[in-house]
Amino acid sequence: MNLISPRVLKGFRDILPDSERVRRALTDRLESAFRQFGYVPIDTPTLEYTEVLLGKGGGETDKQIFRFQDHGGRDVALRFDLTVPFARYMAAHLNELYTPFRRYHIGKAYRGENTQRGRYREFVQCDFDIVGVDSVSADADILLTVVEAFRAIGIERIELRVAHRGLFSRFLGHLGAGEQSAEVLRTVDKLRKVGVETTKNDLVALVGDAKAAQVVEFITAGGEYDEVIRRLEELAGGPGIDSDRVRRTIGAVVEAGAGKNIIYDPTITRGLDYYTGIVFETFLPELPDIGSVCSGGRYNDLASLYTKQELPGVGGSVGLDRLLAALEQLERTPEAGPAADVLVFCLDDSLVGWYHSLARTLRNSGLTCEVYPATRKLAQQFGYAEKKGVPLAVICGPDEHAEGRINCKDLRNRESFDAAGPDEAARMLRARLGAE
Amino acid sequence: MNLISPRVLKGFRDILPDSERVRRALTDRLESAFRQFGYVPIDTPTLEYTEVLLGKGGGETDKQIFRFQDHGGRDVALRFDLTVPFARYMAAHLNELYTPFRRYHIGKAYRGENTQRGRYREFVQCDFDIVGVDSVSADADILLTVVEAFRAIGIERIELRVAHRGLFSRFLGHLGAGEQSAEVLRTVDKLRKVGVETTKNDLVALVGDAKAAQVVEFITAGGEYDEVIRRLEELAGGPGIDSDRVRRTIGAVVEAGAGKNIIYDPTITRGLDYYTGIVFETFLPELPDIGSVCSGGRYNDLASLYTKQELPGVGGSVGLDRLLAALEQLERTPEAGPAADVLVFCLDDSLVGWYHSLARTLRNSGLTCEVYPATRKLAQQFGYAEKKGVPLAVICGPDEHAEGRINCKDLRNRESFDAAGPDEAARMLRARLGAE
Numbered sequence: 001m002n003l004i005s006p007r008v009l010k011g012f013r014d015i016l017p018d019s020e021r022v023r024r025a026l027t028d029r030l031e032s033a034f035r036q037f038g039y040v041p042i043d044t045p046t047l048e049y050t051e052v053l054l055g056k057g058g059g060e061t062d063k064q065i066f067r068f069q070d071h072g073g074r075d076v077a078l079r080f081d082l083t084v085p086f087a088r089y090m091a092a093h094l095n096e097l098y099t100p101f102r103r104y105h106i107g108k109a110y111r112g113e114n115t116q117r118g119r120y121r122e123f124v125q126c127d128f129d130i131v132g133v134d135s136v137s138a139d140a141d142i143l144l145t146v147v148e149a150f151r152a153i154g155i156e157r158i159e160l161r162v163a164h165r166g167l168f169s170r171f172l173g174h175l176g177a178g179e180q181s182a183e184v185l186r187t188v189d190k191l192r193k194v195g196v197e198t199t200k201n202d203l204v205a206l207v208g209d210a211k212a213a214q215v216v217e218f219i220t221a222g223g224e225y226d227e228v229i230r231r232l233e234e235l236a237g238g239p240g241i242d243s244d245r246v247r248r249t250i251g252a253v254v255e256a257g258a259g260k261n262i263i264y265d266p267t268i269t270r271g272l273d274y275y276t277g278i279v280f281e282t283f284l285p286e287l288p289d290i291g292s293v294c295s296g297g298r299y300n301d302l303a304s305l306y307t308k309q310e311l312p313g314v315g316g317s318v319g320l321d322r323l324l325a326a327l328e329q330l331e332r333t334p335e336a337g338p339a340a341d342v343l344v345f346c347l348d349d350s351l352v353g354w355y356h357s358l359a360r361t362l363r364n365s366g367l368t369c370e371v372y373p374a375t376r377k378l379a380q381q382f383g384y385a386e387k388k389g390v391p392l393a394v395i396c397g398p399d400e401h402a403e404g405r406i407n408c409k410d411l412r413n414r415e416s417f418d419a420a421g422p423d424e425a426a427r428m429l430r431a432r433l434g435a436e
Numbered sequence: 437m438n439l440i441s442p443r444v445l446k447g448f449r450d451i452l453p454d455s456e457r458v459r460r461a462l463t464d465r466l467e468s469a470f471r472q473f474g475y476v477p478i479d480t481p482t483l484e485y486t487e488v489l490l491g492k493g494g495g496e497t498d499k500q501i502f503r504f505q506d507h508g509g510r511d512v513a514l515r516f517d518l519t520v521p522f523a524r525y526m527a528a529h530l531n532e533l534y535t536p537f538r539r540y541h542i543g544k545a546y547r548g549e550n551t552q553r554g555r556y557r558e559f560v561q562c563d564f565d566i567v568g569v570d571s572v573s574a575d576a577d578i579l580l581t582v583v584e585a586f587r588a589i590g591i592e593r594i595e596l597r598v599a600h601r602g603l604f605s606r607f608l609g610h611l612g613a614g615e616q617s618a619e620v621l622r623t624v625d626k627l628r629k630v631g632v633e634t635t636k637n638d639l640v641a642l643v644g645d646a647k648a649a650q651v652v653e654f655i656t657a658g659g660e661y662d663e664v665i666r667r668l669e670e671l672a673g674g675p676g677i678d679s680d681r682v683r684r685t686i687g688a689v690v691e692a693g694a695g696k697n698i699i700y701d702p703t704i705t706r707g708l709d710y711y712t713g714i715v716f717e718t719f720l721p722e723l724p725d726i727g728s729v730c731s732g733g734r735y736n737d738l739a740s741l742y743t744k745q746e747l748p749g750v751g752g753s754v755g756l757d758r759l760l761a762a763l764e765q766l767e768r769t770p771e772a773g774p775a776a777d778v779l780v781f782c783l784d785d786s787l788v789g790w791y792h793s794l795a796r797t798l799r800n801s802g803l804t805c806e807v808y809p810a811t812r813k814l815a816q817q818f819g820y821a822e823k824k825g826v827p828l829a830v831i832c833g834p835d836e837h838a839e840g841r842i843n844c845k846d847l848r849n850r851e852s853f854d855a856a857g858p859d860e861a862a863r864m865l866r867a868r869l870g871a872e
Contacts (some may be wrong), residue, residue, distance in 0.1 A: 004487055006528040006742040009512060012481035014525050016532060017539065020477045026797055036799045038776035038806025038824075041456045046482065046544060047502070047514075051440055066483070068504030071548050076445060078483075089450050092442040096452060098823045101807050103453065108482060112507050130809055137788045138809035144792055148799075197729025248788070256796050297712035306442040340474035352573045352684070353691025356580055360692050363472045364586075370474025373536050373566055373574035387534045388474075415856055 011113065011121030021336035023124075026153060026324065027106055029334055030126060033152040034104040037145050039128055042103045046110075051076040055305055064111045078110035078212055082127045083317070089163050090131060091306030099132025099311075102141075106320070120321055129315030131302055136245060139298060140252035142314045146282055146294055147258040149318070154332055159283040160258075161265035162250060165275050165297070166242035167232055168266065171218055174237040177207045185269045188219055192267065192291075196220070225250045225264040232266060246278055276300040278314070278404050290326050294318045318348040340370040341433055343390045345381045347397035354401065358394065358422050365426035367433070385411055392429050408432075447549065447557030457772035458562075461544055462589060462760065465770055466562060469588040470540040473581050475564055478539045479630040480521040482546075486513040489520050491741055500547045514546035518563045518753075526567060527742030535568025535747075538577075542756070556757055565751030567738055572681060575714050575734060576688035578750045582718055582730055584676045585754070590768055595719040596687065596694075597701035601711050601733070602678035603668055604702065607654055610673040613643045624655055628703065632656070654702055661686050661700040668702060679796075682714055712736040714750070726762050730754045733776065776806040777869055778825045781817045783833035794830065794858050801862035803869070821847055828865050844868075 008014060015023065031041070052065050054077070064361045069075040079085050082105045090101070113119040129146060131137045143160060150158045165185075172181045183206055191199045196216070203212035214235065221231045226247060233243045246264070254261050270279040277298030284293060296316030303311050315351075327333045342362055344355045355371050362369040370390070374382050378395075385393055393409045400407050406419040410432055419425035444450060451459065467477070486503050490513070503513040518541045542562045549555040564581060566574045570738040579596060586594045600776050603625075604865070608617045619642055627635045632652070639648035652673065657667045662683060669679045682700070689698050713734030720729060732752030739747050763769045778798055782792045791807045798805040806826065808817050814831075821829060829845045836843050842855040846868055851870075855861035 004491065004741050006488065006739075007485065008481050008506070008528075009483060009485060009506075009510065012483060014481070014528060014677075015479035016529065017476035017478055020479050023479075024477060029571060035776075036804050038804060038826075040453035041460060042453055043459075045444050045450070046444060047448060047558065049443065049445060052442065054522070055440065055726075061605075063507055066506060066739065070497055070502060072446070074445065088442040092444075092450065093452065098820055100820075102806070110483070122483065133491050133810045135810040136785065137782060137791070139805060140788065140792055140809060142811055144796075167587040252789035253790055256792035287553035303442075305438065305440050339476050340471075349572070352576065355573070356576055356688055356692035360580075368472050368474065370538070371573060371577060373538075373577055374569045374571040381665035383535055384536070388476075390474075396860075398439050423825075 003139055007209040009121070011115040011119070011120070013120065015338070018336075021339070022333045023320070023324065024216050025334035025336040027124075027126070027320070029152040030149050031106065032319070034128055034145065036148065037102070037141065038143075039102045039237070042086075042089065042105055043107065044079070044082075044089050044105070046079060046108065047076050048079060048085065048088070050075040052088055052306075053079060060177055064083050064113060066110050068113060079107075080111050081109050082107055082125045086127065086129065086253075087303040088309075089304055091303040091309075094307065094309060098287045100138065102128070102135055103134055104128040110436060124320040126318040127315060128317075129302075129313050131313030131315075133301070134277075134298070134312040134427055136248045136252060138314050139245075139249040140256070141160075142257055142296065142316055143249070143253050143262065143278075143280065144258055146280070146316055147253075147261050149294070150282070150340055153323075153327070155284065157285055158261050160262045160280055160282045161268050161283065162246070162262060163264065163266050163268040164242045164246040164278055165234060165269065166217070166277060166282055167229075167240070167246065168269060170240055170242060171232065171236035172215075174235075175201070175207075175211055175214055175285060177215075182273070184215060186399065188215070188267055189269045191219065199219040225254075225262065228264040228266070228421070235271050242277075249278060254298050261381040270297055272297065274299050280316070284326060284330070286330055287326050290322065290329070293323050293326055338368075338391055339388050340372055342369040342391045342392045342394060342429055343381070343385045344369060344371045345378070345393055345395045346372045346375050347378075347395070349375055350398065351401060355396075357426070358406070362394075362426050362429065363424040365423075382411075392427075392432060394425065443559070447551040447555070448557065449558070451774070454772075457775070458769045459756070460818065461770040461772040462763070463560075463562070463756070465588040466585050466754070467540070467542070469585040470564055470581065472584065473538070473577065475538045475540040475581075478522075478525065478541055479543065480515070480518075480525055480541070482514055482544065483512050484515060484521065484524070486511040486729075488524055488742075489515060499574050500549060502546050502548060514686075515543075516547050517545050518543055518561045522563065523739040523747075524742055526747055527739040527745075530745060536566055536574065537568055538564070538566040540564040560756040561755040562756050563751060564753075565749050566739075567749030567751075568748050570713075570734070570736070570748040572684045572688060573857065574750050575685040576682075576692070578732065578752055579685070579689050579698065579714075579716065580692055580694055582716070582752055583689075584648065585699050585730070586718070589770055591720065591761075591763075593721055594697050595721055596715055596716055597704050597719065598682070598684040598698060598716045599700065599702050599704040600678045600714050601705065602713060603665075603672060603676070603682065604705060606676055606678060607668065607672035608651075610671075611643075611647055611650055613647050614649070616642055618709070620651060624651070624703055625705045627655065657702055661698065663725065664700040664702070680711075685714060694733055696834060698742045704872070706731065706733055710735050716752070720766070723762050724768055726758065726765070729759050729762055774804075774827055775824050776826045777803045778805040778828045778830060778865055779817070779821045779824075780805060780807045781814070781831045782808045782811050783814075785811050787832070787834065787837055791832075794842070794861070797858040798830075798862050798865065801859075802865060803862065803865060818847075828868060830861065 187202045275297040279297035280294035284296035298314040300312050359369045406425040409416045623638045711733040715733035717728035718730035734750040738749050795805045795807050842861040845852045
């Protein structure tokens with residue numbers, strides 16, 4: 001018979017155990033941070049009606065979407081983010097839920113992206129939002145969640161760069177460039193990638209020399225957040241609800257002890273029309289080149305495609321694959337611990353039942369414990385323990401067993417020690433595990 | 437603008453927060469049991485080449501598979517189980533992995549099933565296997581894993597019904613019914629659904645009166661496992677490696693302390709040709725009608741479609757949706773705990789920063805704590821806490837704040853108590869949480 005090649009699709013990946021254990025350690029910590037703030041988890045289908053995902057205008061084929069007809073002739077597609085499904089979800093379940101509603105959602109999404117830029121076609125998103133309320137407190141809550149989520153994964157130093165879309169728009173209106181605001185925002189959004197000079201030239205082409213100079217002044221204002229906001233207010237024609245709102249929001253974050261992480265950065269615009277209030281991106285000062293690892297902002301109506309009920313909200317999103325790549329570069333991936341604390345070697349078939357009985361005692365004492373499942377050469381079993389990173393072993397043959405002696409070994413330093421029975425073995429192994 | 441209906445596809449579901457929290461509590465406990473035995477997690481793509489999933493003979497359209505052409509013209513499909521992807525995975529990564537290899541995998545799979553029978557088209561599977569070894573110890577290990585996994589989710593009483601496919605086949609050969617063995621196995625497999633009488637009649641039609649009577653004698657043999665095996669050996673023409681193997685396997689499980697859960701049941705055949713050694717199904721005595729909640733067995737070559745390297749293995753699979761339904765019926769779903777321990781009420785906008793600062797202190801003390809994100813009527817905030825099941829509250833306005841007094845409340849019994857500052861509030865709230 002001809003063998004089938006065990007290949008995977010371009011842009012899709014198998015995850016090997018060591019990587020998967022790190023991924024889980026990472027998502028466990030993120031989830032734990034979200035739960036600390038009272039976010040609850042939800043799930044939505046991976047496959048949806050294309051109309052629901054793309055809207056009615058989405059008729060023209062979007063190359064990035066995995067879309068097909070199912071057996072019932074339905075036009076369906078794999079979700080390409082977690083935001084659109086969340087909007088539909090809120091519209092569908094408004095009567096069963098309560099607002100303000102804060103949820104997190106960690107799940108796979110799919111896009112037929114060009115894989116040459118290191119993008120995957122199947123990727124994991126991690127979104128968190130507070131909807132049904134438009135307030136300083138909710139905005140501050142999301143920013144504090146970002147700080148805490150990174151702290152939970154061992155990253156204390158982040159730069160949370162925040163701005164207010166409304167303040168920028170007001171400035172453009174005041175400048176008499178309101179009609180070009182979409183293009184101006186898009187141009188400024190690219191500043192970090194292309195540099196100030198290119199941005200300046202692009203702006204001159206868009207709005208002329210004088211206005212471009214003012215825009216550059218606006219986006220390059222730096223310093224303490226209240227100083228920057230005061231300066232931007234001047235450029236925008238004076239105080240307003242936008243500047244007041246972002247000042248109070250950042251003030252709350254500072255009062256809650258996360259001031260050292262936060263910067264007002266007028267270049268943050270987030271390209272999407274979707275955002276209406278604060279917008280933010282998160283950078284790792286140790287890895288400036290990797291770009292933002294968590295972005296988001298305030299929107300004034302989440303689910304307007306599906307319901308007339310207004311749902312203002314604020315939220316953020318972590319691209320887990322990019323974050324993992326960053327943590328790998330920093331050699332700061334979360335510690336997943338050993339795959340098992342103890343390996344019970346198999347020296348004789350007649351002892352198989354006893355090995356499993358011993359393992360049970362060890363597990364009941366709190367150790368994770370694996371029984372090597374066949375009588376093979378000792379060297380092979382040692383090699384297995386090493387490949388799997390198991391630190392401790394029990395190595396007992398019929399002689400030791402007949403003498404009532406349990407031979408234990410610390411595989412990290414090759415020290416051996418004997419225990420008089422299963423309970424003592426459990427105690428000694430636990431002490432040894434904690435000791436290293 | 438016309439609204440789009442926020443509907444989901446037939447057979448697909450949104451999961452509401454309370455359900456999702458229970459699902460996660462359930463999978464957390466299962467994973468914890470797997471980890472106790474040294475299983476490591478893996479992941480594979482949701483979307484694969486159709487050829488890889490269905491084999492080369494899978495050209496005829498299988499109605500149950502979600503299959504389509506992607507933008508690159510590839511014939512692709514959503515995985516319909518976790519076994520086939522695991523086989524491909526092992527073939528693809530043999531050089532990077534070690535054997536024996538024990539993995540678990542919890543993930544979604546997709547089938548276009550008839551939804552009228554309460555089946556979902558998107559469902560969660562939970563598989564665990566030990567491959568690369570053919571031994572009593574591995575077989576016993578899988579059976580012990582099943583017992584421990586159910587114990588971890590609070591189900592001590594399970595019936596793990598075990599048989600050996602080889603012993604049944606040998607019996608049929610001895611009887612002179614070897615040629616009809618596939619049909620006989622399929623008939624016997626249905627016994628639990630259709631009853632002994634119907635099975636008997638079907639067997640008579642298949643192999644005639646005399647042989648049918650012997651088959652019925654074989655499959656109705658009951659009693660202690662060693663007694664049943666001895667009886668079956670007689671019917672099969674004497675002792676053999678099959679009966680010896682299953683006797684030693686069950687013996688090891690008994691020695692490891694899980695004897696009360698295990699029954700030799702000759703009617704367990706598992707329809708699939710795939711299995712070659714022990715086979716098992718798991719029933720809940722309190723819910724006999726729900727059928728098996730965890731099934732599996734030994735196969736002699738996992739990945740023969742993709743590699744010439746033989747990979748014998750043994751494994752089991754839990755259908756998570758069916759298990760959840762069973763636990764709901766038993767009112768024994770795992771306890772997910774409150775969505776947050778403490779709700780900090782919002783009584784005044786000027787205190788937003790302080791509320792978040794207090795919440796941070798409470799979180800640092802180990803409490804999960806949510807800040808109500810807007811100044812709304814007290815009744816509304818109480819209603820929210822109740823809907824979300826939050827047991828404790830901090831209710832402070834400007835007056836209390838000015839007096840340096842933190843008013844706490846146990847929402848379960850409406851008792852109030854004051855703390856002199858954030859640290860004392862944390863201590864009192866924690867004590868209160870533990871007290872109930």
